[in-house]
Amino acid sequence: xxxxxxxxxxxxxxxxxxxxxxxxxxxxxxxxxxxxxxxxxxxxxxxxxxxxxxxxxxxxxxxxxxxxxxxxxxxxxxxxxxxxxxxxxxxxxxxxxxxxxxxxxxxxxxxxxxxxxxxxxxxxxxxxxxxxxxxxxxxxxxxxxxxxxxxxxxxxxxxxxxxxxxxxxxxxxxxxxxxxxxxxxxxxxxxxxxxxxxxxxxxxxxxxxxxxxxxxxxxxxxxxxxxxxxxxxxxxxxxxxxxxxxxxxxxxxxxxxxxxxxxxxxxxxxxxxxxxxxxxxxxxxxxxxxxxxxxxxxxxxxxxxxxxxxxxxxxxxxxxxxxxxxxxxxxxxxxxxxxxxxxxxxxxxxxxxxxxxxxxxxxxxxxxxxxxxxxxxxxxxxxxxxxxxxxxxxxxxxxxxxxxxxxxxxxxxxxxxxxxxxxxxxxxxxxxxxxx
Amino acid sequence: xxxxxxxxxxxxxxxxxxxxxxxxxxxxxxxxxxxxxxxxxxxxxxxxxxxxxxxxxxxxxxxxxxxxxxxxxxxxxxxxxxxxxxxxxxxxxxxxxxxxxxxxxxxxxxxxxxxxxxxxxxxxxxxxxxxxxxxxxxxxxxxxxxxxxxxxxxxxxxxxxxxxxxxxxxxxxxxxxxxxxxxxxxxxxxxxxxxxxxxxxxxxxxxxxxxxxxxxxxxxxxxxxxxxxxxxxxxxxxxxxxxxxxxxxxxxxxxxxxxxxxxxxxxxxxxxxxxxxxxxxxxxxxxxxxxxxxxxxxxxxxxxxxxxxxxxxxxxxxxxxxxxxxxxxxxxxxxxxxxxxxxxxxxxxxxxxxxxxxxxxxxxxxxxxxxxxxxxxxxxxxxxxxxxxxxxxxxxxxxxxxxxxxxxxxxxxxxxxxxxxxxxxxxxxxxxxxxx
Numbered sequence: 001x002x003x004x005x006x007x008x009x010x011x012x013x014x015x016x017x018x019x020x021x022x023x024x025x026x027x028x029x030x031x032x033x034x035x036x037x038x039x040x041x042x043x044x045x046x047x048x049x050x051x052x053x054x055x056x057x058x059x060x061x062x063x064x065x066x067x068x069x070x071x072x073x074x075x076x077x078x079x080x081x082x083x084x085x086x087x088x089x090x091x092x093x094x095x096x097x098x099x100x101x102x103x104x105x106x107x108x109x110x111x112x113x114x115x116x117x118x119x120x121x122x123x124x125x126x127x128x129x130x131x132x133x134x135x136x137x138x139x140x141x142x143x144x145x146x147x148x149x150x151x152x153x154x155x156x157x158x159x160x161x162x163x164x165x166x167x168x169x170x171x172x173x174x175x176x177x178x179x180x181x182x183x184x185x186x187x188x189x190x191x192x193x194x195x196x197x198x199x200x201x202x203x204x205x206x207x208x209x210x211x212x213x214x215x216x217x218x219x220x221x222x223x224x225x226x227x228x229x230x231x232x233x234x235x236x237x238x239x240x241x242x243x244x245x246x247x248x249x250x251x252x253x254x255x256x257x258x259x260x261x262x263x264x265x266x267x268x269x270x271x272x273x274x275x276x277x278x279x280x281x282x283x284x285x286x287x288x289x290x291x292x293x294x295x296x297x298x299x300x301x302x303x304x305x306x307x308x309x310x311x312x313x314x315x316x317x318x319x320x321x322x323x324x325x326x327x328x329x330x331x332x333x334x335x336x337x338x339x340x341x342x343x344x345x346x347x348x349x350x351x352x353x354x355x356x357x358x359x360x361x362x363x364x365x366x367x368x369x370x371x372x373x374x375x376x377x378x379x380x381x382x383x384x385x386x387x388x389x390x391x392x393x394x395x396x397x398x399x400x401x402x403x404x405x406x407x408x409x410x411x412x413x414x415x416x417x418x419x420x421x422x423x424x425x426x427x428x429x430x431x432x433x434x435x436x
Numbered sequence: 437x438x439x440x441x442x443x444x445x446x447x448x449x450x451x452x453x454x455x456x457x458x459x460x461x462x463x464x465x466x467x468x469x470x471x472x473x474x475x476x477x478x479x480x481x482x483x484x485x486x487x488x489x490x491x492x493x494x495x496x497x498x499x500x501x502x503x504x505x506x507x508x509x510x511x512x513x514x515x516x517x518x519x520x521x522x523x524x525x526x527x528x529x530x531x532x533x534x535x536x537x538x539x540x541x542x543x544x545x546x547x548x549x550x551x552x553x554x555x556x557x558x559x560x561x562x563x564x565x566x567x568x569x570x571x572x573x574x575x576x577x578x579x580x581x582x583x584x585x586x587x588x589x590x591x592x593x594x595x596x597x598x599x600x601x602x603x604x605x606x607x608x609x610x611x612x613x614x615x616x617x618x619x620x621x622x623x624x625x626x627x628x629x630x631x632x633x634x635x636x637x638x639x640x641x642x643x644x645x646x647x648x649x650x651x652x653x654x655x656x657x658x659x660x661x662x663x664x665x666x667x668x669x670x671x672x673x674x675x676x677x678x679x680x681x682x683x684x685x686x687x688x689x690x691x692x693x694x695x696x697x698x699x700x701x702x703x704x705x706x707x708x709x710x711x712x713x714x715x716x717x718x719x720x721x722x723x724x725x726x727x728x729x730x731x732x733x734x735x736x737x738x739x740x741x742x743x744x745x746x747x748x749x750x751x752x753x754x755x756x757x758x759x760x761x762x763x764x765x766x767x768x769x770x771x772x773x774x775x776x777x778x779x780x781x782x783x784x785x786x787x788x789x790x791x792x793x794x795x796x797x798x799x800x801x802x803x804x805x806x807x808x809x810x811x812x813x814x815x816x817x818x819x820x821x822x823x824x825x826x827x828x829x830x831x832x833x834x835x836x837x838x839x840x841x842x843x844x845x846x847x848x849x850x851x852x853x854x855x856x857x858x859x860x861x862x863x864x865x866x867x868x869x870x871x872x
Contacts, residue, residue, distance in 0.1 A: 092740065092741075093740065095736050095737075095739075095740065098740045177769065178772070179627075179628065179733075179772065180765070180769070182736040183627075184624065184627070184736045184737050188620065191615075191619075191620075191627070192615065214765065215765060216765070297615075300531050300618040300620045301531075301620050303531075304528065304529065304531065304534045305528075329616070329650065329651060329652070330847070333613060333616070333846070333847035334847070336614070336615065336779075336846075336847075337779070337780055337846060337847065339776075340775075340776040340777070340779040340780040341776070341780035343772075343773070343776040344773055344776040344777040344780055410769070410772075410773060411766070411769035411770070411772075411773065
């Protein structure tokens with residue numbers, strides 16, 4: 001079974017040695033998708049049937065996993081969210097896809113992405129309020145997990161494409177450290193910034209993904225006891241450094257302000273030490289560098305396709321590509337140098353805190369589907385390559401989730417996930433279920 | 437004409453407005469290749485005919501360019517130096533290939549590469565002494581330029597694959613700053629280290645490539661006068677910092693030692709200030725980090741192909757992939773952090789010098805074809821992403837060239853090329869011609 005009140009670990013342990021259970025989980029996900037997809041549109045492709053092949057001893061047997069349609073699949077069409085790749089069939093699986101298969105997992109379907117992971121929206125709607133965006137660019141992956149179709153989905157983040165849709169959809173998004181998960185075979189938007197990561201219903205679920213895909217530690221999920229040993233949450237008091245970005249007062253909606261402050265109070269009451277940081281790095285400069293690298297590298301990755309098929313590109317993409325084409329090389333190289341500098345300083349910038357806490361977005365998911373929301377609250381951590389997690393932290397009046405972003409030091413994903421698990425348990429987010 | 441005593445600028449200016457001259461240059465290159473290729477084996481594919489299409493006003497019209505067979509070409513087979521990709525035809529051109537075409541240049545053929553740009557040798561021999569390796573991994577590009585077939589060729593360097601074959605073949609190799617030239621559509625060996633760069637007969641020739649492909653300044657090559665304005669060499673005294681790597685005494689052949697010391701004397705007599713640097717960075721640690729990143733990322737890029745076709749992989753590749761598979765994530769991430777640190781410090785590490793000078797290799801090209809030579813003298817600059825140039829500096833007793841490596845600060849390729857041009861003119865390398 002793939003019930004939304006059941007942890008990923010419970011599901012995979014139940015399926016591991018029981019082929020019938022594995023099949024049932026996949027059928028359950030399929031039934032749920034059949035019921036929800038007519039309006040949700042999280043998937044751009046799903047196979048008609050699923051096989052549970054061979055050894056049921058592998059870690060992810062019977063676990064349906066949504067894969068963002070930016071990652072190549074040799075057995076399913078891969079369209080990168082662009083009509084220029086309509087019906088495109090890659091020669092090889094992306095590395096993350098072959099890792100899923102090697103772990104026994106099932107690629108349940110390709111999830112909708114914005115156009116080449118930039119701003120041209122996917123057809124997916126927000127599962128909690130259909131009039132709102134689910135966020136982007138990993139729109140389908142976030143919505144599929146939030147709607148309880150799959151317990152785990154693969155996303156990518158170049159600026160804010162995992163953390164922001166996770167926040168808008170009320171689930172956990174985990175953007176690992178840069179290159180902690182292989183990006184080979186995933187269409188680049190901006191190679192220096194692109195991260196592959198995960199969506200799950202809880203920190204525990206994405207921590208299972210971390211153990212399997214980042215640490216390469218399948219023994220960690222062989223039993224509940226092994227998992228408790230592998231993922232101890234610790235008991236010492238947390239010190240959390242609050243980073244209020246430069247756009248804090250200007251951009252953040254009142255309900256998000258209130259929710260963030262309430263979250264900090266709850267964490268403080270739970271024993272955490274909250275420190276307002278005068279963050280050492282220059283955040284506006286980091287955002288500027290992110291957008292510079294993005295424009296130049298997107299032009300390199302997509303410019304030739306756009307030149308051949310300009311009519312198949314969105315206005316969003318045209319604007320980005322022309323920015324990239326016009327960008328002075330020197331500005332791009334200065335941006336890469338700033339990136340190297342802040343990455344090498346990422347541990348020091350924590351200033352002794354266990355993690356940074358900040359917002360994932362300016363508020364609830366915006367109304368409408370043309371705009372997938374503002375990514376600027378995620379840009380510094382994407383530039384830095386630091387690991388980041390969104391945990392849901394409340395509901396807005398429009399029945400939309402709000403989020404809370406936690407950021408760690410480059411390479412220390414394991415610690416960040418432990419901190420996030422403790423924050424999640426303190427915030428006590430009220431989980432809801434999308435009804436069929 | 438494509439005579440080896442003629443500069444790239446002379447050739448392209450002659451061809452620019454003269455379609456017959458452009459055709460003649462291509463036919464000349466073709467005749468030379470037909471004569472030399474039976475033993476040289478620099479190319480794995482050449483088209484039967486070449487067209488000079490349309491506008492002859494573009495910068496590189498009638499310029500035959502060798503393209504390493506690691507870069508995708510939609511109109512020619514692309515084999516990445518591996519029998520696993522025998523006859524493979526990519527869907528799209530690599531970005532560097534589309535840039536060549538947009539500039540009016542002709543992809544003269546695909547040059548031989550070692551297996552996926554690692555150590556499994558190509559069939560190419562050294563044009564100066566057939567019993568010796570041309571170096572790798574850009575074996576065919578270096579040999580094709582050295583033999584006077586093409587005036588310009590595209591190579592890639594992950595550790596030492598441009599600078600070393602340039603040294604072994606007696607030509608100029610230019611490895612630009614990391615990502616100064618787009619790598620999209622070039623098969624990765626290790627994405628964090630892979631550089632696209634150029635081979636030419638002189639610093640001036642690769643500086644023309646820099647103007648066109650890196651600076652995007654076609655107006656710089658519109659006339660001899662425009663070029664002199666664009667590429668002024670300066671007259672102030674150069675200060676050159678000598679970096680003797682940790683393997684200096686242990687590995688370097690006596691003839692290379694003598695040649696390097698003679699080069700320094702010549703430069704000093706020519707007015708350069710030579711400073712022996714106590715280089716601030718930890719070079720053995722940088723080499724270790726380079727090999728760590730290489731192994732992990734090569735496994736990500738090639739591991740799936742190797743798993744499907746193990747019999748088609750060389751022993752070199754099997755060893756590299758198994759190292760990558762076994763590498764602890766933490767060590768990889770520490771290596772990425774060291775890379776970020778040294779990259780952000782690359783200007784400071786020049787310690788006020790105009791450039792660093794060091795060796796490109798331990799000596800002349802090794803005898804035999806099984807081993808493409810030692811790349812460790814190039815590793816630090818590849819990790820750092822700093823621009824580097826090889827200029828030829830003499831001949832060994834075995835009629836093989838020796839080289840001299842010059843390294844600049846990340847992003848300051850223009851200055852490095854000017855310094856290299858002055859060093860080249862002082863060293864007065866005796867150019868020879870491969871006879872048909």
